[in-house]
Amino acid sequence: MAVFTEISINDAERLFSKLGKINHITGIEEGVENTNYIIEFVNRQKFIFTIFEKRTKNDDLPYFNSVMSKFYNDGVPCPTCVNIDGKEIFKIKGKYSCLYKFLEGRPTQDLNNQKLKSLSDILTKLHKIGKSSNLYRENNMLIPSWIYILNKFKNHSNYQYKEELKYVSKLINDLQDLFPKNLTKSIIHADIFPDNVFYNNNEVSGIIDFFFTCNDTKIYDLAILINSWFVIGEFNEDNCINFLKFYLEKNKLTNEEKNYFNFYLKVSAIRFFLTRLHDMHFNLNGQVKHKDPLEFFNIIKFHYNNNLQDLI
Numbered sequence: 001m002a003v004f005t006e007i008s009i010n011d012a013e014r015l016f017s018k019l020g021k022i023n024h025i026t027g028i029e030e031g032v033e034n035t036n037y038i039i040e041f042v043n044r045q046k047f048i049f050t051i052f053e054k055r056t057k058n059d060d061l062p063y064f065n066s067v068m069s070k071f072y073n074d075g076v077p078c079p080t081c082v083n084i085d086g087k088e089i090f091k092i093k094g095k096y097s098c099l100y101k102f103l104e105g106r107p108t109q110d111l112n113n114q115k116l117k118s119l120s121d122i123l124t125k126l127h128k129i130g131k132s133s134n135l136y137r138e139n140n141m142l143i144p145s146w147i148y149i150l151n152k153f154k155n156h157s158n159y160q161y162k163e164e165l166k167y168v169s170k171l172i173n174d175l176q177d178l179f180p181k182n183l184t185k186s187i188i189h190a191d192i193f194p195d196n197v198f199y200n201n202n203e204v205s206g207i208i209d210f211f212f213t214c215n216d217t218k219i220y221d222l223a224i225l226i227n228s229w230f231v232i233g234e235f236n237e238d239n240c241i242n243f244l245k246f247y248l249e250k251n252k253l254t255n256e257e258k259n260y261f262n263f264y265l266k267v268s269a270i271r272f273f274l275t276r277l278h279d280m281h282f283n284l285n286g287q288v289k290h291k292d293p294l295e296f297f298n299i300i301k302f303h304y305n306n307n308l309q310d311l312i
Helices: 009-019 058-073 113-132 143-154 162-175 218-231 237-250 255-259 261-282 294-305
Strands: 022-027 035-041 046-051 090-092 095-101 186-188 197-200 203-207 214-216
Touching (some): 009 022, 058 095, 058 113, 143 162, 143 261, 162 294, 218 261, 218 294
Antiparallel strands (some): 022 035, 046 095, 090 095
């Protein structure tokens, strides 16, 4: 989340006049993908207003909204899109946008076993619901996206982390033909970072940012979570082991899924290293706090020196 597109109360009221008068509107500076505002109406109703920027394709919006509706109706605490006179997608300043129901709670960095169990329960629920849905969207953040980013940097001489990018480019060349073809795929979140999970006390009260949701193997989704919650910065082995214990109590992984765990830990780290590096150099508009790509480069190196497959 971030603020790329600035709007006023008057801009928002022209879209949402049927919901009442707006009291105030506040930009959310966290994140790097889309523009987000908290809109609070005079009647104290609160919503998240999302304006979709370059990476989110307009044609994918009905899919994302349908996925959130499916998860919400099946018991996942996630945002749902507000429908006004049969309309869910709006245009403002030439960009598509949606209004989502506000979720209570806050992200946490202070983990304990209750929070880890609640996190494992929500991931389990997401994967079970995702497996039962016929909704489909390709995961477009893997090899084709990586090649696109690498080619973009070939024409861009002045950038940070040149040696790291060269190293990752070689890894991609080694990995690109190793993706499994017969692992079961279902809807996954694909971005379960700590700042996308809200807690109320020790329980998950909400999960947000479904705009990378796609169909892929659940082991990839699990790898994204493991990297972003337990490996980033410094590996927290105790929390990682406890989370996996809770998750595996309710999720039986096939031998092939287990065998690809370390592979997908590397893959997910490459994905976020590249997109962070790309955004740092090419996504420069608006009030954006770019995240450090080096965090994920260090995770890549970590997984080439350590095999967390032993934990599952």
